[in-house]
Amino acid sequence: MKLQKSVIETIKIRSSCRTFDSKYIDDDIFQKLKYYIDEINNKSTIKARFLVVNKQKTGGSSEKLGTYGVISGANSFIVGIINNSENDALKFGYLFEKIILFATDLGLQTCWLGGTFKKEDFVQAANLVENEFIPIVSPVGIKKGKPRIFESAMRAVIGANNRKPWNELFFDTDVLNPLNENSAGSYAVPIEMVRLGPSASNKQPWRIIKDKNSYHFYLCRTKGYGVMGYDMQKNDLGIAMCHFELAAKELGLDGKWQELKNLNFPNDWEYIITWESFSN
DSSP states (O other), X not given: OOOSSOHHHXXXXXXXXXXBOSOOOOHHHHHHHHHHHHXXXXXXXXXXXXXXXXXXXXXXXXXXXOOTTSSBSOOEEEEEEEETTOXXXXXXXXXXXXXXXXXXXXXXXXXXXXXXXXXXXXXXXXXXXXXXXXXXXXXXEOBOSSOOHHHHHHHHHHTTTOOOOHHHHEEESSTTSBOOHHHHGGGHHHHHHHHTOOOGGGOOOEEEXXXXXXXXXXXXXXXXXOOSSSOHHHHHHHHHXXXXXXXXXXXXXXXXXXXXXXXXXXXXXXXXXXXXXXXX
8 A cells, every 4th residue: 555645745744743633533544544554564574563553442441541641632543562572673663654654644643752651551452462562652643723832842842843954964975075955966855855754852863974876874873862672763763764765766766775884984873774876
């Protein structure tokens, strides 16, 4: 099942929503979302699974799914579940963001939550088995017309509408030469889609160095933002990969992901992966 609209436009309109209308998602839309998630699960190559729970249908503990007041009015949640032995936060973030974009394409609102939800409330609703845990959930539903004062304040605190400029994130050949949209050429849009991506606390930890037809992705960690339990910032790089790849494919830019060795980069960066472009 594919998006009905442009993925580039979908990325542009996606935003985090914390105040939802209490109406339940229409059954037809709910089933489309569920079917897409089933497709993701069937094709996944990591020890992880995703599902959507609807308070109205599951009952029991799902009637009190808690988010410490961060989310208001949501009746449905997308839940990401990973095995304790699985450490591929990169692929997990990539897959979860594909689901988020599909939900956006259906006209639904979402919000990544990595810590501000009561995990014990979701364990039973998600039917967790031994050695599984829930690192990420997202409410999914219809946005309420006017956000709460709390939501507006939270967005202001984390700078939700602010994105770092190109010259802080993207570079040409080495970190001494900021990349601009003209020199990015046909890849200017996929790179911009990375810039627009959501990230934990809006830290925007992705960095890209363009080297001829190669685009090297790096993680610039936020000091004090640990990796205990689940690596949220590698998860953010998975989101960046998702945006970049889907936008490139929509524009007909062929390429593939691969891991390279012996690259030079700043000591405080971590090399993640490279997109090798087959297009000029």
